[in-house]
Structures are given as structure tokens and as C-alpha cells.
Amino acid sequence: MKKRVFGLLAMVALLFCSCEIKEKIVFDKDMSGKYTTTIDMSPMMKLANENMPPSPEKESKVMDTLIVFSEMLEAYKDSIATLSIEEQQKIKRLKGFSLGMQMNESKGIFVMDISKEFQDFDQLATMADDMAEVMNVAKGQSGAGQGAPPQMDDMLKTDRVTYTFENNIFRRVDLAVVEAESEEEIEEVEEEEEDPMMAGMMQQFEDMLKGSYMTIEYTFPKKVESVSFEDAKISKDGKTVIVKADWKTLMDNDELLKDLRITLKE
DSSP, X not given: OHHHHHHHHHHHHHHHHTOEEEXXXXXXXXXXXXXXXXXXXXXXXXXXXXXXXXXXXSXXXXXXXXXXXXXXXXXXXXXXXXXXXXHHHHHXXXXXXXXXXXXXXXXXXXXXXXXXXXXXXXXXHTHHHHHHHHHHHHHHXXXXXXXXXXXXXXXXXXXXXXXXXXXXXXXXXXXXXXXXOOHHHHHHHHHXXXXXXXXXXXXXHHHHHTTOEEEEEEEOSSOEEEESXXXXXXXXXSOEEEEEEEHHHXXXXXXXXXXXXXXXXX
């Protein structure tokens, strides 16, 4: 049992400490704009190289590619038309996205950029759901699940996040955290934290978790009046908000980004 618990904690630590994520949104005056997520999994790739002996039979994977999905959908529209309605709907969710991937296994480099320009705010509200389809393509391109580190498949999953904008208040809501808040789950976590063995193990991972970050950067057409995240930084022109937190802090307090609120000036 102790070995299973230690293995679980080690996996959780590896997932978080081996990944840098940056979410960036730039809004225009009408609240249209551009969404970008950058995921840097280079630390994970380097760690995998250190712990896996080199294989002479396996060729080191190198990739530097950009996929513009609107162009791809147009090029293969006849083939797509032969698919089931359900499959067509999934594929059409890729429209407007671009996926850039840089990978060099031998050098321990793996960086992915996903972006999309949205014409109205409603398109941003469903961005996380649409991103899931982009991630499926990324898995196929990167080889996750086909000899790549198993943690890579877990990293290429989208957070269940939604966005709202009403009465000059922008909100980023983490649905997974909201839905997970039940009395039973909270009690279970408290019981686990009281276990001295588990507390000791978590102490060993703290330094690793403090070394990687989640960064959120939002630029608005109006100046920012207030931000719910206490340590958020606001640019000199008052229009850009930057929220940066290490994974240790976010794991200790999932309330920090559960419901990020940014109030704009009139």
C-alpha cells in the first residue's frame, strides 16, 4: 500500500513539475481577440531521457511543424464529407485553430503552441471544449501513447475552464475544481494529509513543484480596476493582467484560480 501511495505521489509531482503552461488572451474593443496556450514539456522530456537508457534501434524524434486547421479542413473537405455527422462535427471544431509543435527528443525539447482568433466572446466561452479536439491531433503528432513517456498523454488533456464577461467583469472559472468541491472529497483529502507518511513524501516534492509555473496573461481594451488574485500584476498602461503561480501553491490552494475575476473600469 505504501509503495502504491508513493508511486501516485511521484507521478503527480512529475506531471506538475515537468510542465510550464502559459495562457494568453488579447481582446479587441468588441471583445473579440486571440487565444493562445503555450505548453513547455521540455523538462519532462529531459527527465525521461535521463531515466531511460538510449536505444540504438529507436530513432530520435525531431519535429518543427505548424498545422493551420482551416487550410487542412478545406484541403480534405471531400473526404470529411464522407464521415458520419458526429465525426464531421468533431473535426469542424478544429476550424480557426493553429497548432505549432517543436520537438527534439535527443536535446530534450518539446514545446507546443495552440492559438485561435475568435470573432465574438461566445466562441471563447467554449474554447476548452474545442481545444480537446486539437489535443487529440497533438497526441497523434507527438507520438503520445506510442513509445512517448506515459505522462505526456496526461499532460495533453485540456482543463475544464469556461469564461464569462458581464457588467464589465471578466471571469475564468475552473469547472473541475468547482464540481469537485463536495464534503466527502474534502474530508478524504484531510484524512490523507493527516497521514505522517504521506506528509513526509509530499515534503520531498515541494522543491520540484515550486520550480514550474502556470502563467495567465490577459490584455483588455479598457483599464483594469481590480483582480481577485492577490498577487496579480497589472501593466503600466493598466490594460494587461499577469497571474503567475507555481504548481506547489496551486496544489495547496485550488481556490486561487477556481474563479479568477477581473473588473474593468467604465
